[in-house]
Amino acid sequence: MSVGKVTSWRKKVFSPVGLCTLATAGYLYMLTEYFKLEYRVYKERKALEEHDADPTKFNMLIRERVVSREMGKQSQS
Known part of the structure; x- marks a missing residue:
């Protein structure tokens, strides 16, 4: 790539419109x-509710989710 193309690309990306586009794309990706x-x-919960096999499995799913949240919080600190 030539220097002119890099400069043109840089000006487009770091313009207000380019930055807003990147921020919006990132937000939509995270939302997805x-x-x-x-x-x-939801599917796991629904499957457990439909089969109603063992209520402890549903409790384990909730515990697993809470533990994963706590581990995520600890890794951020």
Whole structure:
């Protein structure tokens, strides 16, 4: 790539419109990942409720989720 193309690309990306576009794209990506995770948990819960096999499995799912949240908080600190 030539220097002119790099400069042009840099000006487009770091312009206010470019930065807003990047921020919006990042936000939408994170939102999509969040919904994927929530949908997976919803499906697991629904499967446990439908089969109603063992209530302790449902409790274990909730405990696993709480532990994963706590581990995430600890890794951030």
